[in-house]
Amino acid sequence: MTTNPxxxxxxxGATVWLTGLPSxxxxxxxxxxxGRLRAEGHRVEVLDGDEIREFLSAGLGFSREDRxxxxxxxxxxxxxxxxxxxxxxxxxxxxxxxxxxxVRKRHEANGTTYLEVHVATPVExxxxxxxxxxxxxxxxxxxxxxxxxxxxxxxxxxxxxxxxSQDQTVQESAASVHALxxxxxxx
Numbered sequence: 001m002t003t004n005p006x007x008x009x010x011x012x013g014a015t016v017w018l019t020g021l022p023s024x025x026x027x028x029x030x031x032x033x034x035g036r037l038r039a040e041g042h043r044v045e046v047l048d049g050d051e052i053r054e055f056l057s058a059g060l061g062f063s064r065e066d067r068x069x070x071x072x073x074x075x076x077x078x079x080x081x082x083x084x085x086x087x088x089x090x091x092x093x094x095x096x097x098x099x100x101x102x103v104r105k106r107h108e109a110n111g112t113t114y115l116e117v118h119v120a121t122p123v124e125x126x127x128x129x130x131x132x133x134x135x136x137x138x139x140x141x142x143x144x145x146x147x148x149x150x151x152x153x154x155x156x157x158x159x160x161x162x163x164x165s166q167d168q169t170v171q172e173s174a175a176s177v178h179a180l181x182x183x184x185x186x187x
Contacts, residue, residue, distance in 0.1 A: 013043065013082035014186045015075075015107060016177060018091045019100065019156060020119030021148040022134050023126040025165035025173065026091035029119065032174035034089055037187060042087050047074055049092040062145050068099045075103030083112045087186065095147045097154040113186065117177055118159040123148050125166045 016033075018026040030046050037044045052074050053060070060066040071094045078088040094100050100116065107114035126148070127135035137143035138150065145151045156162075161180045163173050181187035 013084065013086040013088065014113035014115060014181065014184075015078040015082045015088045015090060015103075016115045016117060016181070017078070017094065017100065017103065018089065018117045018119050018177075019094045019159075020121060020165075021123055021126045021153055022093065022146065023129040023131045024119040024121035025129075025163075025170065026093075026119045028170050029163070029165065029173045029177065030089040030091040032170050033177050036174060036178060037087055037181075040187065042187065043085055044087045044089065045081055046089045046091065047078055049074070049090075052092070062151070064096065067095060068102075071096075071099040072102060075106055078103070079107050079110060079112050079114075082107070082114075083110055087181070093147050093153070095151070095153045097156070100156065113184065115160040115180060115184070116156055117161045117163060117180070118156045119163050119165055119173075120155070121165045 018030055020026050027048060034044045034046050053070065056073055056077070057070045060070050071092065074090060074092055078090050081088045094103075104114050104116070130136055134143060134146055135149070138146040147153045161177060163176060165173050178187055
């Protein structure tokens with residue numbers, strides 16, 4: 001029986017998980033980086049948290065258990081894609097350290113690269129940016145359980161990269177993630 005060379009010559013990609021508060025800049029940085037990587041010829045997917053919630057995690061709420069389930073589903077898809085040569089950018093809050101650790105362990109168990117990037121924008125800056133109007137809704141009493149305000153956000157203790165997005169442009173932030181990928185032989 002002959003083996004299809006495409007099945008055995010699988011190249012390894014990587015998962016780059018951008019974690020941080022709502023409106024920290026995760027998605028903006030991810031799409032900027034995706035454009036740069038695609039221009040260089042890389043296979044890239046962005047697993048946007050809002051799209052995932054609509055299609056893959058529809059019906060889940062925002063309890064700790066549901067957030068954990070959402071993160072595990074995204075982590076499974078990210079690992080599967082990255083194991084097959086795709087650089088997967090995941091701009092998802094993932095507020096709990098144990099959820100992120102479980103995703104990292106899944107990647108490690110399969111020999112797949114996982115990098116954690118903490119987009120460490122202060123809540124004061126995020127609330128001014130307020131891309132989706134969540135902070136305004138929370139302040140008006142129309143929303144509860146906002147990560148980093150009245151629901152926990154456990155900052156990564158040892159991320160592979162920490163970005164202070166309030167101190168640099170989107171292009172500079174994306175360039176710092178690109179530099180990390182280059183340093184690790186992934187770009």
